[in-house]
Amino acid sequence: MTTRQIKKRELKDWLQGYAFLAPSFIFLAVFTYFPVLYAFVLSFWRWRVMRGEPTFIGLGNYEFLFTSEDFWQAMWNTFYFAGGSIPTGMAIALVIALMLNRPLRGLAIYRTAYFLPTITSLVAVSVVWLWIYHPDVGLANYLLNLVGLPSVRWLNEPRSAMPALIILGIWRGLGYNVIIYLAGLQNIPQHLYEAAKIDGANRWQLFRHVTWPLLTPTSFFILIIAVINSFQSFTQIHVMTQGGPIGSTTVIVYYLYQQAFQQFTMGYGSAIAMVLFAMILVLTIIQMKVLGPRVHYQ
Amino acid sequence: MLKKISNLPIHLILVIGALAMVMPYVWMIATSLKSQSQMLTYPPQWLPTEFVWQNYARAWQAAPFAKYFFNSIVVALAVTLGDLITGALAAYAFARIKFPGRDAFFALYLASMMIPHQMTIIPSYLVLAKFGEWNKAFGLDTYFALIAPFLASAFGVFLLRQSFLQIPNELEDAATLDGCGRLGFLWRIVVPLSRPALATLALFAFMGNWNGYLWPLIVTNSNEMRTVQIGLRYFVGQEGASQWGLLMAAAVFVSLPVVILYLIVQKQFVQGIAATGIKQ
CATH class of the missing domain: 1.10.3720.10 (MetI-like)
Known part of the structure; x- marks a missing residue:
């Protein structure tokens, strides 16, 4: 092969490489890379959606956060x-x-x-455990009572x-x-x-x-x-x-x-x-x- | 080592543990077949006195579960297929094509696996809201919103790349001599040879998406677009946590597809987890 043929083949490789990468990269760019940068930028703004325009507040959100x-x-x-x-x-x-x-x-x-x-x-598991933790007729309290322990109000108490x-x-x-x-x-x-x-x-x-x-x-x-x-x-x-x-x-x-x-x-x-x-x-x-x-x- | 003597207590502990693991399922199924009055007796009874199969029919009709299932199936299949296609193409590029910037891109893909999904939801939500202003079909509360963010998975790319690297170069050289292009080689040789890796990816993509919660919760707000998980959540709110028979029946049919899938492909699933350390 001549150098020109090799060059041509290399170029084809390059283009194919990018073409094969493109579909996944586009989705990653739109829904991962851009959001990461956007989240970083947004964290310096005050913005309530539908309640007016964003305002730049520097570290305001973080100040509020760490004192909240x-x-x-x-x-x-x-x-x-x-x-x-x-x-x-x-x-x-x-x-x-x-x-x-x-x-x-x-x-x-x-x-x-x-x-x-x-x-x-x-979600299904959580619904089942919601029922297990029922304060009055739940399975968890029944098992506690079986071994002589008092009932607990489980999810109803801090x-x-x-x-x-x-x-x-x-x-x-x-x-x-x-x-x-x-x-x-x-x-x-x-x-x-x-x-x-x-x-x-x-x-x-x-x-x-x-x-x-x-x-x-x-x-x-x-x-x-x-x-x-x-x-x-x-x-x-x-x-x-x-x-x-x-x-x-x-x-x-x-x-x-x-x-x-x-x-x-x-x-x-x-x-x-x-x-x-x-x-x-x-x-x-x-x-x-x-x-x-x-x-x-x- | 002392197998004969030591196995009995081990079985005993394992059986008790297994019963504890399975008990919530038994309780779920038992409750799903009980009448409302039997359900609220105390102490609770394990077995239904009469089998109220109607609970299932009533639960199915009390909320548009048929629609929820349809949505979940469409979304999970689309994401699975998308992950396989975008993943196979990128994995092929990373494993077998030389191009400038390949290592940098690879590092970028690697980095994306470190980003928690929760970090991207606010911007992704805003992006989709913007898309919706241009064209409703690509905005919030659409199939596009449920599917698009998951159409590329860096995890999938890595998984497939590992598998594609195993394929000998001689095969590709021979195929090229026979006039087979890269896409043809990928489709006719690489894909059939990498079936286990592709199956693992498909399995994780499908299950992960079927069980997905936070994202569909945020981007759907009409009943027509809800997936089964969100539908079940709203069903709990709607029934005011009192119709436990209906709620348990709904929990059974929402979890059933993935449980059945797991029982069929258990071995691949367990091996996949052990090999990749992935969790959902």
């Missing part, structure tokens, strides 16, 4: 939800995964049962509403965590256990000195993903409590929704979105620094 009691309560609720559901959920998931990580009869049935909640529509959502969160997230833990367990080379057993390690020592350290990256991955996901919780709150009672379940995304799509304060809503983004970005960067970017999709 509602915002700090939403932050507290967000962390309360994450802290209440994640460590317990991970511990239970690890125990279940350790038990499932062996040739067992009925393994497929167990897996189906544990994973079912994760794939079920969260003190118990968040714990109710935490229980639901653990139940729903368990299957996902079990699957990731199982994948992690299966990556531990068998010969390490054999070597440790030859050295006379008992089962606890096997877990403590082989399984646990080798599972650290898996645990870390689950932790970060779980925190990111819990920061984004919205559906069950919108279906079950609408952020109440008295704001006790208004998490950050629900607060964003209220401000942007009920009050229509788009600038202030964008400032909340930027804070959420910053929180998730920090977590993502930590994850990539520690585990490398490949775990995402590899």
Whole structure:
């Protein structure tokens, strides 16, 4: 081939490359890249849709945000939800995964049962749990009464509403965590256990000195993903409590929704979105620094 | 190690755990078949004394669920198909074509996976409102609004790229010699060879979209455009959380399609999650 032919072929490659990229890039540009920039810009403006034109207010939204009691309560609720559901959920998931990580009869049935909640529509699940948490004739109170405990008003009381959502969160997230833990367990080379057993390690020592350290990256991955996901919780709150009672379940995304799509304060809503983004970005960067970017999709 | 002895207590714990996981489903189905009076007795009874199948028919008719299902199916299928097409094209470009700026674009796609959906909803909403001023069919409360933001998924591009990279270059060289163009090669060789990855992407796209909530909640406001999830939410409000038999019946049929799909393709689903770490 002559140089001109090669040049021509290269040019064709270039054009085809861009053409193949174009469809996805256009949609990403319109509905991801542009919105990110737009949200950033909007967060410096005061704008109530249908109530006049936007006004530039600099850091006004952020000042208001960081001095707003509602915002700090939403932050507290967000962390309360994450802290209440994640460590317990991970511990239970690890125990279940350790038990499932062996040739067992009925393994497929167990897996189906544990994973079912994760794939079920969260709205449907929330409606069912709304019924389970019914203060008078609900299943949850019935089970409490069975073991001699008094009834709880669950979603109707600020003190118990968040714990109710935490229980639901653990139940729903368990299957996902079990699957990731199982994948992690299966990556531990068998010969390490054999070597440790030859050295006379008992089962606890096997877990403590082989399984646990080798599972650290898996645990870390689950932790970060779980925190990111819990920061984004919205559906069950919108279906079950609408952020109440008295704001006790208004998490950050629900607060964003209220401000942007009920009050229509788009600038202030964008400032909340930027804070959420910053929180998730920090977590993502930590994850990539520690585990490398490949775990995402590899 | 000590398998015979240790399995019994393990089964015991796993069974108790599995029962706890499944109990809400049993409760949902049992309630969906109970009469209104039996439902409100205390202590609750597990089994319906008479099976009130009517609850399902009444729930289906109490709100336009047929329309909600139609909307959800249209939207989820369109998004799935769109993700496959835009994803396959981009993945092919990233995996097998050399062009300037490829790495920069790749990094840009990677970066888009770090952006939480909640961050883009306000601007996306405003963008669609603007589109609607030019042409109603592309504005809020349309199929376009429900579908368009999800027609490209960076996750899908990565998933397919991994798979496309495995295809040997010799195949492409041979196909080129036979006069096969890039699109032809993609369609006739790459796609059939990457079926597992494409199936995984289709599965996640469909399920994720079927179960999607925040976005359809924001962009729909007429009953005609609501998806099943939003329809169910409004049904709860409409029934004032008292007709529990109807609500549970509706919860059953709204969750059923994805549950059935999951039961059929369970293995691929679990492997997909284990391999990619994706959650919905």
